[in-house]
Amino acid sequence: MPSPYRKILVAIDGSDESAQVLSRAAGVLSGNDGELHLIHVIEPLALAYGADVPMDVTDLQSGLMKQAREMADKYAGQYKIPETNVYVDMGSIEKTILDKADKLGADLIVVGSHTRSGLALLLGSTARGLVPGAHCDVLAVKVDQ
Numbered sequence: 001m002p003s004p005y006r007k008i009l010v011a012i013d014g015s016d017e018s019a020q021v022l023s024r025a026a027g028v029l030s031g032n033d034g035e036l037h038l039i040h041v042i043e044p045l046a047l048a049y050g051a052d053v054p055m056d057v058t059d060l061q062s063g064l065m066k067q068a069r070e071m072a073d074k075y076a077g078q079y080k081i082p083e084t085n086v087y088v089d090m091g092s093i094e095k096t097i098l099d100k101a102d103k104l105g106a107d108l109i110v111v112g113s114h115t116r117s118g119l120a121l122l123l124g125s126t127a128r129g130l131v132p133g134a135h136c137d138v139l140a141v142k143v144d145q
Contacts, residue, residue, distance in 0.1 A: 005137075006034040009106040011097050011126070014040060014071050017112050017143035019078075024141045025110040026079050037085040037104055040072045041096045065090065094129035106136050113140035 010025040012018035025036055042064055069088045076086045089096050101109050113127045127140040 005029065005108040006032075007037065007104055007106045008034065008108045008110060009037045009039060009097070009101045009104060011039050011041070011109065011111045012072070012075060013112065013126075014068065015112075015143075018075060020143050021110060021112040021141045022075055022079055024139070025108075028108065028110070028139070035085060036079060036081050037087070037100075037106065038072055038076050038079075038081050039087045039089065039097060039100055040068050041093045042068055042088070042090045043093055044090055061090070093126055094133070097126075097130060098133045098135075102135060108137045108139060109134060110139045110141060112143040 005028055008025050008028060010022055012021055022036075022038070029036065042061070044061065065088060072086050072088050073083070075081075076083070087100060089100070097109060097111070100106075109130060111127050111130060127138065130138050
C-alpha cells in the first residue's frame with residue numbers, strides 16, 4: 001500500500017539527532033513517489049534573548065545563517081534532497097515551520113522530540129508547538145537514546 005504522504009517537510013535543528021529525524025522521514029517515503037523538503041529555522045537573537053540585545057548582531061546572525069545553510073546542504077546531500085527543497089529561514093521556529101508546510105502543501109511535518117520532564121514529557125517543545133497549528137500530520141521522532 002503506497003504511503004499517504006507525498007510531500008514531507010523535515011525540520012532539523014543541526015544536532016547529531018538530525019540524521020535520525022531525516023532517516024525516519026526518508027523511511028516514510030521509501031519505495032513511494034514523493035518529495036522531501038528540509039527546513040532549519042534560526043530564531044532571531046532578539047527573540048531568543050529578549051528585545052534588549054545591547055549590540056548590533058547583524059554580522060553574527062549572517063554567520064549563523066551561513067553555517068546553518070552549510071549544515072542543511074550537507075544533510076540534504078546525504079538524502080539527495082534538491083537544493084530547491086532546502087530552506088534556512090529566520091523567525092519563530094514553530095510559526096516558520098507551519099508557514100512553510102502550508103506554503104508547500106505538505107502532507108506531513110517530521111520533527112525530532114527530546115524527552116523532558118513535566119508537561120514536556122509527551123513531546124519536545126517544538127513538536128508540542130507544531131501540533132495545534134498544523135494543517136497536516138506531525139510525526140515526532142523520539143531522538144533520545
